Amino acid sequence: MNPKDVALCASFAVVMPLGQTLFKFAAIYDKRLSGPFFLRLFLNFPLIAAGVWYALSALLWFYILTRVPLSTAYAFSLVGACLVPLIGWLVFKEAADWRMAGGYVLMLAGFFLILARPAL
Numbered sequence: 001m002n003p004k005d006v007a008l009c010a011s012f013a014v015v016m017p018l019g020q021t022l023f024k025f026a027a028i029y030d031k032r033l034s035g036p037f038f039l040r041l042f043l044n045f046p047l048i049a050a051g052v053w054y055a056l057s058a059l060l061w062f063y064i065l066t067r068v069p070l071s072t073a074y075a076f077s078l079v080g081a082c083l084v085p086l087i088g089w090l091v092f093k094e095a096a097d098w099r100m101a102g103g104y105v106l107m108l109a110g111f112f113l114i115l116a117r118p119a120l
Contacts, residue, residue, distance in 0.1 A: 001068065001115075008064050009073050013080040015057045020084050022050035024092060075114040078107045 001009075026047035033040040041047060064073050082104040088094035 001072065005064075005068050008060070009068060009076040010079070012057065012060055012064055012073075013076040014083070015053075015060060016077065016080040017083040017087055019050055019053045019057060021087050021091065022046055022053055024088070026050055072114070075111050078111040082107055 023046075026044050026049075029044055029046045030040055033043055035043075061073075085094070085096060085100060085104065089096040
């Protein structure tokens with residue numbers, strides 16, 4: 001992979017956890033709203049922001065896939081998946097323990113194994 005492709009894939013690995021963070025903010029914000037479910041959807045500005053964020057991230061993902069094989073690009077999502085619980089712990093004070101950390105270390109090890117394979 002050339003440096004631009006690595007940067008694109010790495011940016012996607014960060015974009016996705018930020019979208020998940022917006023969805024969590026939307027879930028928290030929903031508790032402040034009252035009324036029917038569909039009305040709350042339209043009044044939940046973090047949820048709208050999350051939807052826009054995901055639409056833009058889908059365009060980024062499409063662009064990445066025009067340049068990088070899916071099997072390689074998707075490996076970067078492992079890094080993003082590892083960032084989600086870290087954000088949950090730091091921002092939302094969610095519980096984390098050694099088993100969770102160990103599982104994510106294994107995922108990151110898999111990421112590095114995938115990137116170390118010879119190009120197909």
